[in-house]
Structure formats: C-alpha cells, structure tokens
Amino acid sequence: MNKPTGRLGGCPTCPSTLDILEMDTVLYQGFGGYHVEKDGVIFYHPDSDLKWEDYKTLADIEKIAKTTTKSKWKVILNNPLRGATWERYGGKWRIIEHNNGFA
Numbered sequence: 001m002n003k004p005t006g007r008l009g010g011c012p013t014c015p016s017t018l019d020i021l022e023m024d025t026v027l028y029q030g031f032g033g034y035h036v037e038k039d040g041v042i043f044y045h046p047d048s049d050l051k052w053e054d055y056k057t058l059a060d061i062e063k064i065a066k067t068t069t070k071s072k073w074k075v076i077l078n079n080p081l082r083g084a085t086w087e088r089y090g091g092k093w094r095i096i097e098h099n100n101g102f103a
Contacts, residue, residue, distance in 0.1 A: 017077075017082070017084045017095060017098055018095070019094065019095050020086075020092050020093060020094055020095070021058055021075055021086040021093040021095070022058065023057065023058050023059040023062060024057055024058070024059065025057060025058040025075075026052065026055050026056075026057055027044065027046065027055055027056050027057065027058065027061070027075070028046070028050075028052070028055050029045065029046045029047065029048045029050075029055075030048045031048075031079075031080065032077075032078055032079035032080055032101070032102070033046075033048070033077070033078070033079070034046075034075060034076065034077050034078075035075075035076055035078075036061050036073065036074070036075050036076075037073070037074045037075075037076065038065075038068070038071050038072070038073055039071050039072055040072070043061075043073075044056060044061060058075065058093060061073070061075070062088075062091070062093075065088055066091065072087070072088075073087065073088040073093075074086065074087050074088070074096075075093055078101065078102055079101050079102075080101050080102060080103035081100065081101040081103055082099075082100070082101045083097075083098070083099040083100065083101045083102070084097060084098045084099070085097040085098075
C-alpha cells in the first residue's frame, strides 16, 4: 500500500506527499513542477507551454529507466510551497527527500 508521508511542505491545502510516486503521475511544468535526472544530469524537463496530454508520465520514464539498470534515476518536484525527490529502486520510485518548496 502506498502511504502518504504526512508531510505537506509549506502548503496546508496541498495533498500529502506519497512515499512511492505513482506511475500515472503526470510530469508537468508550470510555475514549478517536475523534472527527471539520470546520473545527476537533467534527462527530462518539459516546457511549460505543453498541453496536459503531451506531458510524459512516470510510466513513460520507467520504460526507459528499466533498460539502464546501472544508472541512478531521480524525479524532482519543485513547487512554490512543496518539494520532494524520489529515487528509483527496483522499479519503484521511493521518496528520499522532502522540502517546503522554493517560495
């Protein structure tokens, strides 16, 4: 079962951050959002002007990540009042860091 960490960051109305990032997570970008790193280098950082359906999901990234098992993969969420980092371990993206965002 995927449990919320109970950490809300600096936003009391935002949903709690999940321990394991779900595969249907849309990796959006706007005033904050997600990016993906492979071995410490940005692998995916979408433009903020994409349509919602054109953003990749975590499942899209997982298809690539599972072919490069020796690489270290991270998904970073950086929103104004909430941030988190998940790292790929054995096909699951587990939270390793949580913060109050950039504002």
